[in-house]
Amino acid sequence: MKRNDFSQWDCALARTVDVIGDWWTPLILRDAARGVTTFDDFHLSLGISRNTLTQRLNSLVDHGVLAKTLYSERPKRYRYALTEQGVDLVPVLMAMASWGQKWLQDVSPPFRVRHKRCGHEATAMVVCACCGEPLALSDLEPLPKGESA
Amino acid sequence: MKRNDFSQWDCALARTVDVIGDWWTPLILRDAARGVTTFDDFHLSLGISRNTLTQRLNSLVDHGVLAKTLYSERPKRYRYALTEQGVDLVPVLMAMASWGQKWLQDVSPPFRVRHKRCGHEATAMVVCACCGEPLALSDLEPLPKGESA
DNA sequence: AATAGTGAGTTCACTATTGGAACTGAGTCG
DNA sequence: CGACTCAGTTCCAATAGTGAACTCACTATT
Numbered sequence A, B: 001m002k003r004n005d006f007s008q009w010d011c012a013l014a015r016t017v018d019v020i021g022d023w024w025t026p027l028i029l030r031d032a033a034r035g036v037t038t039f040d041d042f043h044l045s046l047g048i049s050r051n052t053l054t055q056r057l058n059s060l061v062d063h064g065v066l067a068k069t070l071y072s073e074r075p076k077r078y079r080y081a082l083t084e085q086g087v088d089l090v091p092v093l094m095a096m097a098s099w100g101q102k103w104l105q106d107v108s109p110p111f112r113v114r115h116k117r118c119g120h121e122a123t124a125m126v127v128c129a130c131c132g133e134p135l136a137l138s139d140l141e142p143l144p145k146g147e148s149a
Numbered sequence C: 001a002a003t004a005g006t007g008a009g010t011t012c013a014c015t016a017t018t019g020g021a022a023c024t025g026a027g028t029c030g
Numbered sequence D: 001c002g003a004c005t006c007a008g009t010t011c012c013a014a015t016a017g018t019g020a021a022c023t024c025a026c027t028a029t030t
Helices: A012-020 A025-034 A039-046 A050-062 A090-103 B012-020 B025-034 B039-046 B050-062 B090-103
Strands: A066-072 A077-082 A113-115 A124-128 A140-142 B066-072 B077-082 B113-115 B124-128 B140-142
Touching: A012 A025, A012 B025, A012 B090, A025 A039, A025 A050, A025 A077, A025 A090, A025 B012, A039 A050, A039 A077, A050 A066, A050 A077, A090 A124, A090 B012, A090 B090, A090 B124, A124 B090, B012 B025, B025 B039, B025 B050, B025 B077, B025 B090, B039 B050, B039 B077, B050 B066, B050 B077, B090 B124
Parallel strands: none
Antiparallel strands: A066 A077, A113 B140, A124 B124, A140 B113, B066 B077
């Protein structure tokens, strides 16, 4: 495929896509968020081929999204777990899933979880970090250049 | 690559990944949100190869994310624009970009836009649709099965 | 002691996708 | 007439993904 490399682009979206923008990575992360930790469990749960899984896992570790730790010296056994950076990606995955639930037919949520803060089932919504109102393209307009607020 | 087909999976995340989960699609959508509409402008802006662009554009149209309209009969000229479904994807892209800005070095926002509702520069945040609090994995716990709230 | 099983990969052959460049075709401009 | 624009299509070589089998270091079973 001679995949294009976005790692030098000066765009937050392109750089994020460089980390999680393939077909398997978001699902690996979904499983990690659900508590899957071992190589074979990822393989079993997703049906991803083993060499691709090796690459993805290594790439996520390189990018600091997953951490690989040895949990048994003999025989050597490893565990993959979300780092703080990876944990922070979970809401983004939930936002993607929310879109899917709204617009695609016959889909279940990727995780059925309860939001401890309110006690209800958690569903993601993307809002403006500043005013808390839902973000919508129609409420956005180009920033006059040079302006920062 | 014999790309895996997630279109039959019963998981909102997997199905969403099936629509936008490759390296180019989020960037095509970013450009569309910025106002790019024609085939050549996408090609020029992204540097994507033309045959891949054709495929991606067709796939997005098939999925109902973009709409293709004829805006000149002779010569035939087409315009690609975000549908309502596509517009609804923009906040998700912004959430991805926010993550990139937080965790990756040397990145600029994909669009510098003003949020008309509050007047400030828009930055995305993912919250619980129910209580409006920021979503974080640490606040989530598995739902007792059968329970829906 | 021999066999089976587990976790974590690697190797191999095969196939599908991508990138890049060139090409087509319809129509407009000077 | 020749050059140019838009919207693709065609072709090839390079690369990435798949599935199956294999390795290696241990542990458990019979």
